[in-house]
Amino acid sequence: MNDNTLSYAGFTIGPINDVLKHARKTREMWFGSYFLSWYMEEFERELQKNNKINFLTPFIEKKENDRRAGLYPDRFVLTSEQSSDEVLNLIEKAGDETRKFFVDLIKGLDGKYGIKFFAKTDVDKILNGFLQTNIVVLPADGIQEDNAIEKFWNYLDATEEHRHFTLGKSEETCQRCKTLPSVATAEVMDGEKEKIWKLCPLCLLKLFALEIVDVQNKVSGRHRYPSTGEISAVELIEEYRTEDGWYRGSLKKYLEKHDEIDFNDKEFIEIVKNNTKIRCQEIKPYHKYIAILNADGDGIGNLVKKESESLQTSEMGNYINEFSKKLFQSGVDNFDLCSSYSSSVKDIGEPIYVGGDDVLAFLPVAYHTSDKRITTIIDVALALNTKFKELLGQDVGLSIGISIAYYKHPLAVTLEKSREMLFGIAKNQVGRDTLAIHLKKHSGNDAQVIFSFREPERLGQFNGLLKAILLSEEDLMGSIHYNLLRFKNLLIHIETTEQLTNFFDNNFSDQLKSGYTGIDYVKRMFELALGLDMRCSPVTDQKKAVKDVLDQLWFIKFLAGKEEE
Ligand SMILES: [Zn+2]
Known part of the structure; x- marks a missing residue:
């Protein structure tokens, strides 16, 4: 002042x-x-x-x-x-x-x-x-x-x-x-049918905003907002996308008739198959799941307090202005990371709100950057967390809640779950700076995982396994998880890396011989969780450590697996 x-x-x-x-x-x-x-x-x-x-x-x-x-x-x-x-x-x-x-x-x-x-x-x-x-x-x-x-x-x-x-x-x-x-009154598509609705001013605006030229101009010429299916399966359809957010050719015709993708529809399957530029031409289970990501900074108030202690009163105004500027920059960075899906390609994710240390975004679960490479929602979460600390220092954290649900699951419920993951779970962990992810399967089953960003290797191994599973042709996760579940009590008593290696050699020789990389990640996940590595902190509850890894494998099995399972 x-x-x-x-x-x-x-x-x-x-x-x-x-x-x-x-x-x-x-x-x-x-x-x-x-x-x-x-x-x-x-x-x-x-x-x-x-x-x-x-x-x-x-x-x-x-x-x-x-x-x-x-x-x-x-x-x-x-x-x-x-x-x-x-x-x-x-x-x-x-x-x-x-x-x-x-x-x-x-x-x-x-x-x-x-x-x-x-x-x-x-x-x-x-x-x-x-x-x-x-x-x-x-x-x-x-x-x-x-x-x-x-x-x-x-x-x-x-x-x-x-x-x-x-x-x-x-x-x-x-x-x-x-x-x-x-x-x-207005005509609104409801499922496959057009209905006449009586609407309030706000719902009118929410439903028709992108038809208004002033709004289109405000958001860099966008004319269409993608549906959940268009976001979750973006890698299947992006080759058809035009600058204004619409599509060309057969996909345009398809989406003029339907207000959402039907992944079982022969017409849609043909559209994907006919475009050879698409890196992943097979419809995978994860294409049918959308993620809502919610993030919020940890320890911002304390940082301001700490940094301003050493300042003269006359320096305060300047400090606050500079800090506000940093928070603004954080929003710009978060927009870019969500939109580019952690620096993959532009316009993959859909950031909704990126004010200061808050993030709200619709994102696909995974995205192929080439035939053999895939980026996941975990990569996006890691990138957001890393960037935030680069900007504001290592004393702060960024907690993230993600809710993943079937693309036709009620959107408001998925949003509420992502908020629960962020404020109910992630921000309630000791030290915060945590990632909590919830998965709701179409079949009704749930799975949940929690990782601290302060233990990046655990999250890294989990992400590595997820990628290996998503990229593999065979669905091996089911049998691996089943086998491990059978030997749960044996796993609890493992005390050295050597014992763990023997256990995997004895029980997973087929997978190891076939060069299946996923199994190495599984082994490493147990090694870290059980504190067998010298660099890990000792584990007090072996039972919980084993259960945590099994839950993480269950989560991956669910996310990558077929619907019937
Ligand atoms: Zn209304």
């Missing part, structure tokens, strides 16, 4: 969970999240027109965000050379301007794509009632810059409230979210 600072202001917007929880299609979930971030960007740019305003957080890039993921968080803190009353007035005005921008976008849909408004004048009122915004403005006296951001987060969290929207007598609820009043 400089000597002229008269006031501080903080602002939050929501409700992010409400926006996401009704989403049934990927594009609804994407735009629900993207909308709030875009709203904040518009809002902040409106406020920046006033040169007496200085944002402490977030850092706002000069260039408009043209990525298809939100970069701007749901909150900001700023300082101003104006009085509290003036700042409050300014924020409220900018809020009205921003809302008007989006109301006009929604109203612009009238007459297009079978959309007919019957309550156009209510759009503004409904949007205003839905958005939960909280403003706190305080005079600068008595506020220390080093704890300003923390202080404002606390104030804003305390003022956040849950509002319930009550319908007027003549209004009907939106048939999509069943929450807000409807304002228009």
Whole structure:
């Protein structure tokens, strides 16, 4: 802050969970999240027109965000050379301007794509009632810059409230979210059929956003948001993709008829077979599974506290600006890593939100970079974690929750599971900095694995085995897992690497002779888990160590295996 600072202001917007929880299609979930971030960007740019305003957080890039993921968080803190009353007035005005921008976008849909408004004048009122915004403005006296951001987060969290929207007598609820009043009818594909839906302003926007030219321009010319099947099986169809996110030729015709891929459909199988450029022309079980990844930084608050201790008061403003800039850069890096699927090729994954240390993305489970090489979701998680620490130092961590589910599994349930993996499991481990993955099979079976990023070799071996299994023609994981399960009690009593080697030589000689590399990974996984390697910490619970590895093998067997199993 400089000597002229008269006031501080903080602002939050929501409700992010409400926006996401009704989403049934990927594009609804994407735009629900993207909308709030875009709203904040518009809002902040409106406020920046006033040169007496200085944002402490977030850092706002000069260039408009043209990525298809939100970069701007749901909150900001700023300082101003104006009085509290003036700042409050300014924020409220900018809020009205921003809302008007989006109301006009929604109203612009009238007459297009079978959309007919019957309550156009209510759009503004409904949007205003839905958005939960909280403003706190305080005079600068008595506020220390080093704890300003923390202080404002606390104030804003305390003022956040849950509002319930009550319908007027003549209004009907939106048939999509069943929450807000409807304002228009529209034609929406539901399965294979086109249906007429009564929709609220928000659902209209979520379903038709990419039909609006202003939105297309905002996200670098994208005209189509991929369905779950298009994301999970991206390697089968990317050869058909055009710059605007659509497809050409036979696949275009197919997707004009169907709103989702049917992997058993002969027509689709032919489309994949007929394009010889596709590296993997066989439909594998993992093509039918989509991953939702959620990430959140660990120890950020402590890092700021520690680093700012040695600073003079006059240096604080500069430090906070620099730190906000780093967090912004982290978002940009995370976008690139998710989109390129850990530096494979561009536009493989679909990052939804990459504000600061948070990540939300739709990703395929695996992706062939050549006939013999495959990148997995574990590689993406490792890359995100490594990059984050490169940027912010080794004192911080990045916990990641991933939920993998059948591509037709309800999207909101998969999202909720990924949040549970992140906040319920990964961030509850000692030392955090953890990866937790949940797999829900179409058959109803579950599997779950947890790895600390602080023990990279364990995760590396698991990933190595997963790749070996995904690349192999034969499905050997079933028999290996079955054999190990039989010898569970023997494994618990193994105390040296030599004993372990003998065990594998005796029981897996066939696989070892045939040069099957997967078995080496399995052996190494047990070696690490049982603490047989000198570099490993000793193991206190042998039984649990063996069970953990068996669970990990079960997970891989499930992920790579056929549906019937
Ligand atoms: Zn709705």
